[in-house]
Each structure stands twice: as C-alpha cells, then as structure tokens.
Amino acid sequence: MAMVQVQHNQQQQQQRPPPSASSSTYVAPAVPSWLQAQLQYLRTHSPIPLKVENLRSGARNSCILDRFSVLIPCCLSLIKWEVVYNGNDTRVAPDIIFGDGDNTFQPLTDTSDLSPCHFLRDWTPSDPTRLLKLILVIRVLYLQYQRKKVEEVKDERVRFEMSTMGAIQGLEMCVMATSDGMEEVIFSVPLVLEVDSPYSATTAQAPSTLLNDISLQVKFPVQKGQSIGSAPQLKLVAPEAMKDVFDVDDVKLPEWPEHMCLVEYMPTLQLTIQQQVRACILYVFSFL
Numbered sequence: 001m002a003m004v005q006v007q008h009n010q011q012q013q014q015q016r017p018p019p020s021a022s023s024s025t026y027v028a029p030a031v032p033s034w035l036q037a038q039l040q041y042l043r044t045h046s047p048i049p050l051k052v053e054n055l056r057s058g059a060r061n062s063c064i065l066d067r068f069s070v071l072i073p074c075c076l077s078l079i080k081w082e083v084v085y086n087g088n089d090t091r092v093a094p095d096i097i098f099g100d101g102d103n104t105f106q107p108l109t110d111t112s113d114l115s116p117c118h119f120l121r122d123w124t125p126s127d128p129t130r131l132l133k134l135i136l137v138i139r140v141l142y143l144q145y146q147r148k149k150v151e152e153v154k155d156e157r158v159r160f161e162m163s164t165m166g167a168i169q170g171l172e173m174c175v176m177a178t179s180d181g182m183e184e185v186i187f188s189v190p191l192v193l194e195v196d197s198p199y200s201a202t203t204a205q206a207p208s209t210l211l212n213d214i215s216l217q218v219k220f221p222v223q224k225g226q227s228i229g230s231a232p233q234l235k236l237v238a239p240e241a242m243k244d245v246f247d248v249d250d251v252k253l254p255e256w257p258e259h260m261c262l263v264e265y266m267p268t269l270q271l272t273i274q275q276q277v278r279a280c281i282l283y284v285f286s287f288l
Helices: 033-045 130-151 156-165 206-211 262-285
Strands: 051-056 067-074 077-084 095-097 172-177 183-190 215-223 233-237
Touching: 033 051, 033 130, 067 130, 077 130, 095 130, 130 156, 130 172, 156 183, 156 215, 156 262, 183 262, 215 262
Parallel strands: none
Antiparallel strands: 051 067, 067 077, 077 095, 172 183, 183 215, 215 233
16 A cells, blocks of 8 residues: 655655657656546536646656646635655555645544544555545545644634634634744634525526625734734635626725624625625626
8 A cells, every 4th residue: 555655845756857859769758547537527526726837747758648737726826735646556556745834744643533544454556536535534624724733823812713713614824934933823714604696596596605705814924923913804705607707806805904803794795795696686687
C-alpha cells in the first residue's frame, strides 16, 4: 500500500526538461488513459472547485505525465498539494505532498472512518472515482487539523469568536502564515440569505439559487499567538459565475466598529446582502 507522504515543497525533485524536439525518437509526453479518466471524473464530479495544473513527468526521457498540482479550497483561499504517481507502475497509489508549514499534518495516523487508508488499500487505476475520493477525505481531515491549530492560538478574541460561531454549519477556519512572517486566523462563514424566487416555475429558480452561494472571509492578524487588536480584514466571496448577475466586489460592507464581533456583525451583513440580492433577482426577472 502506498503511503501519503507529508513533505515540504522544497524537497520535491526538480523537473527535468524533455529531450530535444529535434530528436527523431522524441515522443511528446502525454497523460495516460487511466489518469485522464481520473482527472476527468475529478473535474466533472467534485462538489468543491478543484483545479489541476502543472501536469509533468517525473522521469528523464519519459513520455508519461504522471504528476501534477491540485489547488484545494480552504477558508475561501487556495492551498496547493502535489499529487505524484508512478507512471511505470499503475498499481501504486499516488503520494500526496502537502505545503510548507503542514509538516505536522499526518492523515495516515487517523483511525476513524475517514482514514485515507481505506482508499489506498487495493488501489486500482481502473476506478476513476478513487483520486477524487482520496482528495476529498484528506481535505476533511485537513480542515479538522486546521481547526485544532486555531484552538491552540492563545488569543482571547479568536477564542471568543470560536465559542460563538463554532457550531455554524459550513464554517471553516485555519491559521496561515503571511508574507511578512506573521500569522492570521481565517474564518470562512457561509451567509444565510432568504432569496426565494418571485416565480414558482422551475426554470426561474436558477438565479436565486446561484445568488444564495455567498460567504464571508474574515482574517484576524495575530502575532506570537496574540491578535493585534485592529479590525479584521473582511471579504465577500461568491462563485465566478455570479459576477455577470451580482458582483460581490461592488458591495460596500457595513463598518466594523470597536469591540465588534462576528456573532453581532453577521445579522447586519446578511440583511444588507439580502436586500441587494433580492433587488438583483427582481431586476433579472424583469427581462424574463
């Protein structure tokens, strides 16, 4: 059974350039059919937006593309994992290399029903669903791992936010390093909007369903485990397909006064967004 290895991105082997295109024996690298089927299933069936990039070969003079990067949504941001297959032995499950700072994330030690070992046993490349199932279950464990990291932050404001918001369905939280060497605690909070369609016809439900998929990303800067005390960074996030109808970047968020907290801020925000979304829906339906 292959192991899901936790390594730093710096430890990855450097990609070797392909042979010269002028060589008469050169064959352009390609994705093998079994991996193509897994990637196609991932793209079309994933319940979350996953993005595959940087398909490449791990062996010199190989014509098989057997490794790639996958961008995983986490707290409305993206993290990058590397998926590494052995193109010469399709029976071997892939290794997954996590990012810098996640060296303590060890999903194989999990003994619950979510253990990735269940998906790594008897790995078969002919099952196109295996890769997606493996990534999704590891992501669930990763979110649990990040939640524990947030719980370890020694900051009264962060702990209070967790105690009042922790039970919200769909809430995600994590601790991420910033470019200036500091850290920030990030919360991803789904908005609950009452935006029923003004029409009952089935074909008229799509706009209201789409416009209900809005979340708030909240970033609390922390330094040595203590928050800085300033207002958090707030950002509305919505599916890209929504922009043609309702662009959340155009929404002016309510102010965050001193001593404000999320449990008090969210009702005001949701009412503001709900009013604008309803107006948008009525405008859209006026052309139908």
